[in-house]
Amino acid sequence: MATNAIRALHPMTKFTFALFVTAAVIAVPSYLFAYAMFAALLVIAAAAGVLREFFAFVLKTLVVLLIIVFLMQLLFYPGDDIIGGWWVFTLTQEGLAYGLLLTSRILAIGSAFILFFRITEVKDFVKALENMGLPPAGAYVVLSTLQIIPEMRRQSNVIMDAQKTRGVETEGSVLVRAKAFLPTLTPLILSAIASTEERAITLESRAFSAPVNKTSLHTLERRPIDTGLIALFTIGAVALIVWRVAVWIL
Amino acid sequence: MDPVIQLKNVSYRYPVGDEQVLKNVSLDIGRGKLVTIVGNNSAGKTTLCNLIRGFIPHFYKGDLEGSVLVDGEEIADAQLGQLAEKIGYVFQNPFIQISGVKETVFDEVAFGLENLGVPVDDIRRRVEDVLQLVKIDNLRNKNPFELSGGQRQRVALASIIVMDPDILVIDEPSSQLDPVGTEQVFDIIRLMKERGKTIVLVEHKMDLIAEYADELIVLADGEVKLHGPVREVFADPSYMALGIQYPHAAALALDLQEKGMELPFLPIRDEEVAECLARARRKEGRP
Numbered sequence: 001m002a003t004n005a006i007r008a009l010h011p012m013t014k015f016t017f018a019l020f021v022t023a024a025v026i027a028v029p030s031y032l033f034a035y036a037m038f039a040a041l042l043v044i045a046a047a048a049g050v051l052r053e054f055f056a057f058v059l060k061t062l063v064v065l066l067i068i069v070f071l072m073q074l075l076f077y078p079g080d081d082i083i084g085g086w087w088v089f090t091l092t093q094e095g096l097a098y099g100l101l102l103t104s105r106i107l108a109i110g111s112a113f114i115l116f117f118r119i120t121e122v123k124d125f126v127k128a129l130e131n132m133g134l135p136p137a138g139a140y141v142v143l144s145t146l147q148i149i150p151e152m153r154r155q156s157n158v159i160m161d162a163q164k165t166r167g168v169e170t171e172g173s174v175l176v177r178a179k180a181f182l183p184t185l186t187p188l189i190l191s192a193i194a195s196t197e198e199r200a201i202t203l204e205s206r207a208f209s210a211p212v213n214k215t216s217l218h219t220l221e222r223r224p225i226d227t228g229l230i231a232l233f234t235i236g237a238v239a240l241i242v243w244r245v246a247v248w249i250l
Numbered sequence: 251m252d253p254v255i256q257l258k259n260v261s262y263r264y265p266v267g268d269e270q271v272l273k274n275v276s277l278d279i280g281r282g283k284l285v286t287i288v289g290n291n292s293a294g295k296t297t298l299c300n301l302i303r304g305f306i307p308h309f310y311k312g313d314l315e316g317s318v319l320v321d322g323e324e325i326a327d328a329q330l331g332q333l334a335e336k337i338g339y340v341f342q343n344p345f346i347q348i349s350g351v352k353e354t355v356f357d358e359v360a361f362g363l364e365n366l367g368v369p370v371d372d373i374r375r376r377v378e379d380v381l382q383l384v385k386i387d388n389l390r391n392k393n394p395f396e397l398s399g400g401q402r403q404r405v406a407l408a409s410i411i412v413m414d415p416d417i418l419v420i421d422e423p424s425s426q427l428d429p430v431g432t433e434q435v436f437d438i439i440r441l442m443k444e445r446g447k448t449i450v451l452v453e454h455k456m457d458l459i460a461e462y463a464d465e466l467i468v469l470a471d472g473e474v475k476l477h478g479p480v481r482e483v484f485a486d487p488s489y490m491a492l493g494i495q496y497p498h499a500a501a502l503a504l505d506l507q508e509k510g511m512e513l514p515f516l517p518i519r520d521e522e523v524a525e526c527l528a529r530a531r532r533k534e535g536r537p
């Protein structure tokens with residue numbers, strides 16, 4: 001059980017926060033603001049005790065994307081205020097500004113959701129969705145898919161080992177590994193298909209389609225602080241959007 | 251007799267098969283009886299289980315003739331979702347019987363009760379009881395994906411009996427178990443019988459059948475060749491021609507009979523052998 005105060009919050013509270021960050025960085029057209037949001041996310045991650053995993057995951061998933069997006073804007077964004085040139089490209093102030101803004105937004109929004117999944121257990125999130133009306137079959141599909149992934153990876157390793165003992169080269173360059181990996185997909189996919197039928201019968205034998213309301217050993221606690229925070233984030237997000245639209249119209 | 255399960259002239263062919271897997275099967279299974287089904291590979295044992303549980307015709311289509319009644323109700327007319335509470339079915343393959351959404355054995359066993367809408371406090375109590383009964387309390391916090399075949403088989407059994415159905419259909423529950431594990435599973439089956447459950451069991455271990463079962467059904471090529479009280483089926487002269495094992499005791503006695511010894515009765519349990527031999531000697535006029 002999560003004993004950390006942040007992780008103990010209701011999944012919807014955390015989710016609303018991620019949405020709030022999204023609304024905020026879109027409403028406020030300033031890259032400094034968006035980068036500040038990212039800094040705030042780092043602080044929250046630290047407080048939740050997941051700073052290292054969070055930061056590593058952001059580095060792994062977002063940084064390459066951000067660099068590409070930034071360079072694209074810098075090199076191709078049209079503008080008049082020329083600040084330099086490189087090879088056949090002219091660099092403009094507008095391109096720089098837009099590149100910074102866009103990347104800062106992607107960084108803030110992406111990290112907000114990465115942080116959400118770092119501090120929320122999938123089964124809690126699915127449970128919350130179920131409480132909001134997601135049908136049990138849908139919840140089952142989401143949960144079982146996420147649980148099956150590590151199982152598939154395990155199976156794939158078993159098959160790889162089997163290939164290796166047959167003398168198939170499984171280590172080395174990307175090409176060599178791809179060659180070794182592709183044949184493992186067939187048995188993996190075949191067994192996945194075969195097991196859906198069996199899965200359906202298994203579920204049936206466990207009364208999954210019984211015409212009653214299910215109960216659950218796993219329940220989510222929604223405390224006053226959750227209600228308060230959700231209200232706060234919602235009002236905050238709505239206020240920022242209204243402000244933005246007002247500025248825009250007037 | 252008060253039959254709980256009745257099959258009348260049932261024939262069945264799977265959608266992708268060209269042959270009938272069950273041919274004109276008729277049988278009654280009495281309430282509270284422990285009935286074992288034996289037969290060689292692909293005789294149709296699992297198919298018969300699927301039929302009783304209603305997976306045929308609700309899940310597997312194909313050609314079904316005749317009728318299957320459970321508690322007097324035509325299974326084809328029943329709602330599949332309502333059958334789980336009435337008939338528990340433990341599959342032959344323990345590797346597929348995992349919900350795939352639970353992280354611990356405890357939650358896995360509780361899954362069926364959650365689906366039945368049982369109040370949470372009752373669920374906890376019932377799962378605790380079953381974990382003790384099936385002797386898997388030590389596995390309670392393990393991930394169901396990370397169990398051995400034998401462990402999975404027990405978890406599968408626990409997951410079904412926790413729902414407390416009146417009828418249990420159990421397909422080869424001991425295939426992955428060592429002798430100790432097999433004995434334990436049979437202890438549980440006996441306990442279920444004492445609680446008044448009707449049990450249909452597919453099993454190959456003849457000594458255990460001789461010890462525990464009331465009736466024996468012999469299937470071959472989709473036909474019921476023999477059906478009756480265990481002792482009568484083993485003693486039936488046509489049993490030998492079916493190429494199915496005897497219990498140890500019976501095999502031994504039949505050997506002696508072939509060598510010229512006259513048997514007063516056919517022993518089917520080890521402890522009956524001495525009695526049988528003693529009586530045979532007395533009959534021959536020796537003290």
Ligand SMILES: Nc1ncnc2c1ncn2[C@@H]1O[C@H](COP(=O)(O)OP(=O)(O)OP(=O)(O)O)[C@@H](O)[C@H]1O
Pocket residue numbers: 264265266267271289290291292293294295296297298310342
């Ligand atoms: N889903 C299916 N689709 C098509 N044919 C099937 C299917 N399941 C079983 N069969 C066929 O039905 C026949 C009987 O199979 P069944 O599984 O009932 O045998 P069994 O007596 O349980 O055998 P075993 O001892 O190997 O478990 C076999 O010839 C098999 O190929």
Ligand SMILES: [Mg+2]
Pocket residue numbers: 295296297342421
């Ligand atoms: Mg079978």
